[in-house]
Amino acid sequence: xxxxxxxxxxxxxxxxxxxxxxxxxxxxxxxxxxxxxxxxxxxxxxxxxxxxxxxxxxxxxxxxxxxxxxxxxxxxxxxxxxxxxxxxxxxxxxxxxxxxxxxxxxxxxxxxxxxxxxxxxxxxxxxxxxxxxxxxxxxxxxxxxxxxxxxxxxxxxxxxxxxxxxxxxxxxxxxxxxxxxxxxxxxxxxxxxxxxxxxxxxxxxxxxxxxxxxxxxxxxxxxxxxxxxxxxxxxxxxxxxxxxxxxxxxxxxxxxxxxxxxxxxxxxxxxxxxxxxxxxxxxxxxxxxxxxxxxxxxxxxxxxxxxxxxxxxxxxxxxxxxxxxxxxxxxxxxxxxxxxxxxxxxxxxxxxxxxxxxxxxxxxxxxxxxxxxxxxxxxxxxxxxxxxxxxxxxxxxxxxx
Amino acid sequence: xxxxxxxxxxxxxxxxxxxxxxxxxxxxxxxxxxxxxxxxxxxxxxxxxxxxxxxxxxxxxxxxxxxxxxxxxxxxxxxxxxxxxxxxxxxxxxxxxxxxxxxxxxxxxxxxxxxxxxxxxxxxxxxxxxxxxxxxxxxxxxxxxxxxxxxxxxxxxxxxxxxxxxxxxxxxxxxxxxxxxxxxxxxxxxxxxxxxxxxxxxxxxxxxxxxxxxxxxxxxxxxxxxxxxxxxxxxxxxxxxxxxxxxxxxxxxxxxxxxxxxxxxxxxxxxxxxxxxxxxxxxxxxxxxxxxxxxxxxxxxxxxxxxxxxxxxxxxxxxxxxxxxxxxxxxxxxxxxxxxxxxxxxxxxxxxxxxxxxxxxxxxxxxxxxxxxxxxxxxxxxxxxxxxxxxxxxxxxxxxxxxxxxxxxxxxxxxxxxxxxxxxxxxxxxxxxxxxxxxxxxxxxxxxxxxxxxxxxxxxxxxxxxxxxxxxxx
Numbered sequence: 067x068x069x070x071x072x073x074x075x076x077x078x079x080x081x082x083x084x085x086x087x088x089x090x091x092x093x094x095x096x097x098x099x100x101x102x103x104x105x106x107x108x109x110x111x112x113x114x115x116x117x118x119x120x121x122x123x124x125x126x127x128x129x130x131x132x133x134x135x136x137x138x139x140x141x142x143x144x145x146x147x148x149x150x151x152x153x154x155x156x157x158x159x160x161x162x163x164x165x166x167x168x169x170x171x172x173x174x175x176x177x178x179x180x181x182x183x184x185x186x187x188x189x190x191x192x193x194x195x196x197x198x199x200x201x202x203x204x205x206x207x208x209x210x211x212x213x214x215x216x217x218x219x220x221x222x223x224x225x226x227x228x229x230x231x232x233x234x235x236x237x238x239x240x241x242x243x244x245x246x247x248x249x250x251x252x253x254x255x256x257x258x259x260x261x262x263x264x265x266x267x268x269x270x271x272x273x274x275x276x277x278x279x280x281x282x283x284x285x286x287x288x289x290x291x292x293x294x295x296x297x298x299x300x301x302x303x304x305x306x307x308x309x310x311x312x313x314x315x316x317x318x319x320x321x322x323x324x325x326x327x328x329x330x331x332x333x334x335x336x337x338x339x340x341x342x343x344x345x346x347x348x349x350x351x352x353x354x355x356x357x358x359x360x361x362x363x364x365x366x367x368x369x370x371x372x373x374x375x376x377x378x379x380x381x382x383x384x385x386x387x388x389x390x391x392x393x394x395x396x397x398x399x400x401x402x403x404x405x406x407x408x409x410x411x412x413x414x415x416x417x418x419x420x421x422x423x424x425x426x427x428x429x430x431x432x433x434x435x436x437x438x439x440x441x442x443x444x445x446x447x448x449x450x451x452x453x454x455x456x457x458x459x460x461x462x463x464x465x466x467x
Numbered sequence: 468x469x470x471x472x473x474x475x476x477x478x479x480x481x482x483x484x485x486x487x488x489x490x491x492x493x494x495x496x497x498x499x500x501x502x503x504x505x506x507x508x509x510x511x512x513x514x515x516x517x518x519x520x521x522x523x524x525x526x527x528x529x530x531x532x533x534x535x536x537x538x539x540x541x542x543x544x545x546x547x548x549x550x551x552x553x554x555x556x557x558x559x560x561x562x563x564x565x566x567x568x569x570x571x572x573x574x575x576x577x578x579x580x581x582x583x584x585x586x587x588x589x590x591x592x593x594x595x596x597x598x599x600x601x602x603x604x605x606x607x608x609x610x611x612x613x614x615x616x617x618x619x620x621x622x623x624x625x626x627x628x629x630x631x632x633x634x635x636x637x638x639x640x641x642x643x644x645x646x647x648x649x650x651x652x653x654x655x656x657x658x659x660x661x662x663x664x665x666x667x668x669x670x671x672x673x674x675x676x677x678x679x680x681x682x683x684x685x686x687x688x689x690x691x692x693x694x695x696x697x698x699x700x701x702x703x704x705x706x707x708x709x710x711x712x713x714x715x716x717x718x719x720x721x722x723x724x725x726x727x728x729x730x731x732x733x734x735x736x737x738x739x740x741x742x743x744x745x746x747x748x749x750x751x752x753x754x755x756x757x758x759x760x761x762x763x764x765x766x767x768x769x770x771x772x773x774x775x776x777x778x779x780x781x782x783x784x785x786x787x788x789x790x791x792x793x794x795x796x797x798x799x800x801x802x803x804x805x806x807x808x809x810x811x812x813x814x815x816x817x818x819x820x821x822x823x824x825x826x827x828x829x830x831x832x833x834x835x836x837x838x839x840x841x842x843x844x845x846x847x848x849x850x851x852x853x854x855x856x857x858x859x860x861x862x863x864x865x866x867x868x869x870x871x872x873x874x875x876x877x878x879x880x881x882x883x884x885x886x887x888x889x890x891x892x893x894x895x896x897x898x899x900x901x902x903x904x905x906x907x908x909x910x911x912x913x914x915x916x917x918x919x920x921x922x923x924x925x926x927x928x929x930x931x932x933x934x935x936x937x938x939x940x941x
Binding site for chain 2: 200
């Protein structure tokens with residue numbers, strides 16, 4: 067047994083991403099058609115040229131027909147996948163492995179979600195008959211699950227909860243700052259620190275501005291063998307690592323887990339760095355798109371992804387290390403916080419920002435500083451503290467020597 | 468000898484002052500208060516708490532459970548079976564409801580005392596009335612549980628039943644149509660008129676059967692939901708006022724079906740050996756029960772006493788909170804999907820955990836798996852588990868949050884992660900606490916609650932609550 071990775075065996079040669087937001091006038095089919103056609107035209111291919119499709123959606127549709135019907139794909143292999151908030155990344159993973167295996171020449175990964183038709187704020191949920199005990203997760207909402215991190219982090223590292231709240235506000239401020247420069251983002255206004263800090267509390271010390279946007283949207287990527295990449299574009303993105311970790315859901319069972327980390331994220335990051343040959347992520351990575359479903363999540367991810375030592379990321383956040391002009395820009399597109407979080411699309415939306423930034427196509431006002439670094443990281447997480455699935459990908463503009 | 472082997476009571480932590488009702492309704496107040504069951508409590512869940520107190524540390528388990536209440540959470544479905552499950556009793560144990568009127572409490576008590584096998588009687592009441600009514604102001608919420616059976620060396624009889632005598636008569640004094648939200652009463656003076664001779668006849672017959680006189684009664688307990696008749700009997704029965712037990716209505720209100728058990732427990736909490744206790748219950752007729760305490764009464768008492776619970780720091784609720792908790796104020800629900808009702812097959816499969824809080828412990832490595840799991844989280848071994856209940860194990864809060872978005876009848880929801888003493892971790896709600904109370908390191912114990920009612924199904928499960936000097940886990 068062994069995990070071997072597919073470093074530099076496949077490449078992304080075309081991507082598309084719809085604006086994220088409250089698309090009252092666009093249905094799921096519209097979002098899919100928009101994302102798929104823009105990805106196809108970016109690679110100058112037609113959907114008829116694509117051999118296989120992976121569609122990720124959390125709750126907006128079932129089966130491959132959800133994609134083949136609106137796109138009128140005739141008898142193509144279309145696989146529908148779901149892995150909570152990692153759904154979009156799961157679609158990418160399927161497409162990449164399919165091409166790497168030699169089974170197909172061209173594959174497409176599509177992620178989509180239509181959340182705003184539910185009439186609810188927050189995420190809808192699967193209705194699976196149960197015993198009413200809530201299992202290991204209890205009966206709390208998503209913001210409450212993630213807010214469990216804050217008192218534990220404060221206690222463990224001796225940080226005052228009020229100071230930690232400033233750190234959270236700083237993260238939200240940064241992501242709104244970036245989102246304001248992104249025409250596809252759901253929220254396109256900068257928000258001052260005081261407004262963020264004083265927003266109504268949702269769970270624990272997380273306020274409304276500590277939570278990501280609930281939105282509709284879709285994103286798509288076209289995957290080909292690395293050696294074919296330059297047939298489609300002169301600036302492909304080579305896939306260096308794809309790493310998925312589903313936890314044993316033991317954090318809510320094992321008293322050894324202390325709610326200051328996502329061990330699943332740390333494990334998936336280690337594996338991704340191994341596959342990609344990255345030894346110093348903070349120094350080697352040009353930008354990181356991480357799963358900032360809540361501000362506290364982004365703080366903890368900085369440590370789990372190896373961007374900061376344990377118990378110190380909060381200082382780096384306050385020092386601006388992860389700002390657009392910091393030494394490691396995190397979520398330059400605004401992240402889940404400002405870009406929005408249509409669940410099944412988010413993983414591919416992160417990849418889309420790497421696509422723009424690493425290939426020099428990001429708008430000037432949110433382009434990351436030219437450092438010569440050629441690697442981008444996406445991190446996507448589903449679940450919460452104690453039990454989650456975590457995905458890390460690393461992509462780069464050049465195949466390794 | 469057969470008799471009372473154990474008893475326990477449960478008083479919810481919340482109180483509503485008559486003055487608060489007066490303030491809200493612009494009517495008169497008064498100096499009294501009433502006990503109020505929390506939004507997540509009903510007669511079944513409070514009955515479980517009282518029964519847990521009664522059976523704490525007790526080796527003799529009941530063969531029968533009799534549950535009496537006039538506010539049953541379910542009809543057509545036995546509520547006592549929930550209590551049976553929460554107490555983790557064997558399937559061979561009978562569990563039945565005595566429903567309808569507060570008089571069922573006396574019926575259940577007598578049936579338990581008469582039973583030839585160890586029998587637990589559980590009495591619970593949640594009394595409500597229309598806004599502004601006497602019933603609303605003077606009602607109360609409480610539960611009591613008493614275990615009867617043959618005494619043994621490790622479970623001796625604390626009090627024996629000397630005699631009982633009942634009178635029955637058909638008259639319209641208090642009544643409620645099924646489904647209506649309040650009971651109705653005829654003019655109180657009429658009730659007083661009918662009860663007076665019935666009470667005296669019952670009392671004298673019981674004394675005669677036990678070959679006792681009024682003077683030999685050390686503690687007289689008079690209960691019932693007709694206060695004029697109750698007072699009138701206490702005055703006229705010939706027992707000196709100093710021997711008439713307090714009825715606690717000024718601080719707790721009258722908890723209906725639970726009252727005979729609650730007041731008997733309060734007397735047992737301080738009675739000396741070899742004292743005669745008379746319980747006179749006025750309810751559609753009158754029943755007098757005479758008991759005599761034994762020399763074991765002092766050692767058989769279980770914490771917490773009624774008095775300790777009465778004097779414990781209480782949380783005072785506003786009138787609007789009270790109305791909301793009792794479903795009398797329809798509030799805007801959160802804009803979120805409503806919780807699903809628990810599914811019957813899934814609930815049945817997990818009943819040992821859901822009701823009895825039975826978890827699994829790995830034979831290979833000893834790790835405690837909550838919820839029970841076939842594969843151990845710690846060592847990965849499959850199907851080498853034994854189960855045991857952690858329902859009486861205390862724990863410590865590891866982290867917490869205040870969930871202002873969760874679907875709950877009483878937002879915000881307080882959620883905690885609890886590590887049990889001796890192993891096992893549990894994520895649950897924190898009951899009977901305010902957001903400012905919760906902190907890392909806080910000591911908690913489990914309490915059986917009704918999480919919510921969805922689609923006509925009550926979802927019972929366990930929550931944590933702060934350990935207090937009253938609720939000290941054993």
